[in-house]
Amino acid sequence: MSQDANYWNKTPLSELSQQEWEMLCDGCGKCCLHKLQDEDTEEVFYTRVACHLLDVKSGRCGDYRERFNRVPDCMDVGKMTPDQMKWLPASCAYRLRSENKELPLWHPLISGHVSSVRKDPRGIRGKVVSESEVDLDALEDYIVRWIDA
Numbered sequence: 001m002s003q004d005a006n007y008w009n010k011t012p013l014s015e016l017s018q019q020e021w022e023m024l025c026d027g028c029g030k031c032c033l034h035k036l037q038d039e040d041t042e043e044v045f046y047t048r049v050a051c052h053l054l055d056v057k058s059g060r061c062g063d064y065r066e067r068f069n070r071v072p073d074c075m076d077v078g079k080m081t082p083d084q085m086k087w088l089p090a091s092c093a094y095r096l097r098s099e100n101k102e103l104p105l106w107h108p109l110i111s112g113h114v115s116s117v118r119k120d121p122r123g124i125r126g127k128v129v130s131e132s133e134v135d136l137d138a139l140e141d142y143i144v145r146w147i148d149a
């Protein structure tokens with residue numbers, strides 16, 4: 001694997017190895033939040049309600065290996081079309097690279113530090129609630145505007 005930070009900004013998603021693909025995820029956890037879409041404008045609204053598998057303290061999936069078996073509508077980022085990628089936050093490395101944009105300086109693959117994400121105010125850790133604790137018919141009450149989402 002290349003150690004050149006620019007490698008990530010030059011290599012198309014389709015040419016990444018499985019390991020390289022997994023490393024692109026910064027662990028922000030925003031893809032694990034419920035979203036609503038305006039039927040007329042198609043604008044996507046994020047909520048602070050998370051999938052029941054998300055560990056809301058760490059911001060990590062509680063069963064990453066089995067997530068598709070346990071949550072049938074879990075988004076498989078690897079199979080998303082460019083249009084579906086718009087459901088991901090603007091800061092998501094997969095979305096950025098699918099739009100041929102560079103990774104931000106705080107991304108661990110560029111900064112070299114996982115902590116650069118954990119310390120980032122964009123994170124959701126400690127700011128979300130599990131779907132098991134809310135009435136999903138009242139999702140509109142939980143709409144929030146995340147930084148970079």
Ligand code: SF4
Pocket residue numbers: 024025026027028029030031032077088089091092093094
């Ligand atoms: S939104 Fe993107 S970077 Fe954030 S956890 Fe999901 S796949 Fe990873």
